[in-house]
Amino acid sequence: MKLIVNLMRGAALAAVLGLSGAPARADDAAANYPSKPIRLIAPFAPGALTDTLARLIGNKMSVAWGQPVVVENRPGAAGAIGTAAVANSPPDGYTLVVITSGHVINPNFTQLPYDPVKSFEPVILLTEIPNLVAVHPSVPVKTLDEYVKLVKANPKDYAYATSGAGGSSHITMEWFKTVAKLDNAHVSYKGGSLAITDLAAGHIKTAMSTVPTGFPYVDSGRVRAIAVSSKKRSPVLPDVPTLEESGYPVVSVEWWGVLAPAGTPLAIREKLNAEIARIMKMPDVEQKLSQIGVAFTGGSIAQFDEFLKDEMVKWARVIKEANVKNE
DSSP: OHHHHHHHHHHHHHHHHHHHHHHHHHHHHHHTOOSSOEEEEEOSOTTSHHHHHHHHHHHHHHHHHSSOEEEEEOOOGGGHHHHHHHHTSOSSSSEEEEEETHHHHGGGTSOOSSOTTTTEEEEEEEEEEEEEEEEOTTSSOOSHHHHHHHHHHOGGGOOEEESOTTSHHHHHHHHHHHHHTOOOOEEEOSSHHHHHHHHHHTSSSEEEEEHHHHHHHHHTTSSEEEEEOSSSOOTTOTTSOBTTTTTOOOOOEEEEEEEEETTOOHHHHHHHHHHHHHHHTSHHHHHHHHTTTOOBOOOOHHHHHHHHHHHHHHHHHHHHHTTOOOO
8 A cells, every 4th residue: 555655656746847847948948049050931032021130130149149040031932931841840949930911811812831820939029011002203192082082083094003912012902992992903013122113113003012112212202102001100201191090990010020830938939039129129220120111019929929819810801801812
């Protein structure tokens, strides 16, 4: 009988020690992190904002931590190829991905080889960027009400350009069209730069573009901004009203963030969150990003987790209500 009791006590003690040892091992891993090179996946082509953010963070992190941070561009399938590579990586903090709002939009249009929420752990929200409604300077409108009136009267003359079907700019414009009761067609380009260049050249009369892409053209007078899609006005376009304050309840931003594979210890992600926040607040980084209309958002891991879940719900609702097609 004593033998059985002693065995039971031993098993219970082992279980307690085992449970208490798990957090300790995670903390030890975080204390020694990083002890080898980190891969930071940018699932889009070089030159895109995703790539810019990844390289800014990677270079500064390499210096601070004394370990190489290798930025890998893995473009394709609207970011799904590079993101899938991270979903299938070990959850040890040595493989990360910079995602965009497409991460929560894409599942509404295609079957993905991963779950956008369950296959990952949040690290940090980097930035939120509004889209802007823009026209060629020859278009005789300066306010959103004038724009709506003109497009309603001449829908065939005012097809709008975006960076591509199924993207944030396209969906936001279709949402606005639903609210404003417009019926102008969509012209899909292979990238925002091509769309805004054609707008500036007068090949198309209106477009929905992200602020960083459109700002240089607005600033030089080659394009006129009519409204932005954020809750508040853009710091780089303070005289341009929001869609909402202009009487159209459409609020959306395109955003960028960092994820790790599911199961990556919280202690490691907290260390990454703090370091990336420190980097994004460095004066030289802030200055470089402000020149293209980008500002750091930041926040805790829990806040980013809640943000991701809210965005999943919001975009699914908008796509359904506006009957957006990825074509």
